[in-house]
Amino acid sequence: MTGRYAIRFAALGYIGGLLLAPLSYVFYKTFRHGFWPAWHAVTTPDALHALKVTLILAGIAVPANTIFGVMAALAIVRYRFPGAGVFNAVVDLPLALSPVVVGLALLLLYGRGGWLGGHGVAFALPGMVLATIFVSLPFVVREVVPVLREIGTEQEQAASTLGANAWQTFWRVTWPAIRWATAYGVVLTTARALGEFGAVSVISGRLAGQTESLTLYVQDRYQSFDEVGAYASAVVLALIAVTTLLLMTALKPKEETR
């Protein structure tokens, strides 16, 4: 089947050119002076604190957006409510805003003189959490919606007729079908939350050693011409993203392996 090989070749070529080269370059820049300089760069107190902040941000944003994502997908696909189309389009809007504008909007809302200003949201961790949730919001929704549409409602209706309540139907019928989509959604959400820079930078106030996430730390290293520090921190972020993917893949039950 030459079709198969053609697709494989084209796909691999595209990945190779667009993905592998840049990623290899990042690793090269990180480890060109050896492993230990890179290790030292990411284990400084500032770096470790920044890692902690990033993990907190992702640790809140990802579960929140996952629960929202599944609920929103159900709302859009299963429960036809007035405004579902608008709701669906609004979900993607956070992406269309450039991060600087996201930061601006959050400052306008939570900063001095804003409608919700003066409550310790801006220039502190809560603001950074909100910014992270904002920018990583769409992914679980977008993953789950197509699959929900794909599987149809037959089985859910059958379960309902057999006497299952809403929660049982969801947990035993719907969830197994959308589990994979949710997992990929979690992976994307995590990756986005880890890599977020612009909006978090603006709302964080950039307090050294306090409100610096790992991406802000990368920026700081870059400003100081500390190449190894910047790239090594980027590698840490990449590793966390890959770990998330591996975790999600490991949760796959054995009988589904194809």
Add this chain to the structure above:
Amino acid sequence: MAARAEALPAPKARRWAAPGLVVGLSTLYLSVIVLLPLAALAWHAHGWDAIATRQAVAALELTLTVSLVVALVNAFAGTAIAWALVRDRFVGQNFLNALVDLPFALPTIVAGLVLLTLYRDLAFTRWAILVALLFVTFPFVVRTVQPVLLELDTEMEDAAVSLGASSFATFRRVILPNVLPAILSGVALAFARAIGEFGAVVLISGNLPFKTEVLSVYIFGRIESGDPGGAAAASVAILGISFAVLLAIGGLRRLATRHDR
């Protein structure tokens, strides 16, 4: 299992609480997280002549054009890659699968720096913008199509093949209708991201007005020169356009699956 029945009204008695709760909670979340900040932005938007300048229009044209191209390329490439990762078997497959999300997890400065060094000859041209955007939107279509392909029942494909259909016909008539919603979902994400991208593009594009200045950089310039009202206005304008495009993509999806009803 027929995969295409649409939702019939839910039996009323047992389910009355669930839809209301789910819709209500998710709308509340969306409002607080997304709509409130957007409302604050729209409230402070003034100086709408900021979007009427020739420079703004040029930035808008460039951004929209490149984003549409990026969305299109992703539609094809992303589907092919998802196919290769799900339906194929080759050495290094799991490794490549793990790489897919990385452009996303990397801070955009790093992405920008790396692309600047690797694609030095392309740098400061419009092609550089295209490459940078393809890089950061890479995971979208791949990751939305993968789960659908994984859930897809192969019964129909096997039936089609056994009836003598060519693999292309099988793809077009059996598989494509089922993955098209997912592709469109991913395309919507890619388009939205491409429009809003700043960090990965700002370094490699050179930011020359009328030539390589994208809208996010123009808006950033408005903020920096003390015109946040104009920046907000331009942002609201681009949000409006994105919203319209996203609604259209949603409409496309309904059109594409119309025959299922």
Add this chain to the structure above:
Amino acid sequence: MRRISLTLLIALAFPALAAGAARDTKLALVAYSTPKDAYGQLIPAFQKTAAGKDISFSQSYGASTEQSRAVAAGLNADIVAFSLAPDITSLVQKKLVPQNWNKDKFKGMVTRSVVVFVVRDGNPKKIKTWADLVKPGVQVVTPNPVTSGGARWNIMAAYGGMLRAGKTPKQAQTYLAQLWKHVVAAPASAREGLQTFLAGRGDVFLAYENEAIFAQQHNQPVQFLVPKATILIENPIAVTSTSQHKAQARAFINFLRTKPAQRIFAQNGYRPIVKGVTQGLSFPTRPQLFTIKYVGGWPVVEKKFFDPRNGVMTKIIGSSGG
């Protein structure tokens, strides 16, 4: 038994903690990004003095105008230190910095620098003066004056350079338009500008001397020259109106103007504002050096050149399209 000793421990610790808390004043420093290393040395030095003994700092560094906006939006600050005076005057307008912030002996400044040309190894295109920048084929890289407040120093250096060379204001404005035509990349910040130049773009990069020196100190292959006519960059510092520790904040600023502190600034590439601290360091004096006053002062310059709608530079950039 364990519970009793824990209570005892806490009871003993409490006075110590309380005393510590009473002693330790925390000052919030909000600054632009380049002097981060310098303040990293200055703060400990200050804490070794009598005035700084019980003072701790929180520090925030970022792009100058962004930091100014953050303070305006509520970022807590006792001391603000920015790249150019307009970033402080915008806070004065919002009543966050007192109106008399620059009424001291140093006019509110704490460090100085100059605009320089960063060139390729050996300066093959022999770029020495502002007029050389618009010779045919010369490609210029400069931080974007719209997105980088600091880049306005570059534009005013060019404008003033033309005035020094005998041109009329009108001719100098025409020069700016010509200069913009030679700009092949306008990165969003100074640091990105250097990155772009080092990545191979352009024949000359308009930079600030302290940043060029900083890059050299970090092993970047940077060669620069100070043009004969260039602008004196002056970086302001002020105590905020909202500060709860004005006396200590003032003490810190006074310290920054002492000889030992200025020596630290000089070692980090800044031109000091006091004499006698530059032994062993090279800060060439240029004959046609001028200040922002020479070209009108910031309030006038901001309006005339950089007004978001009608500024001269805004119009030049806004009409540079085909």
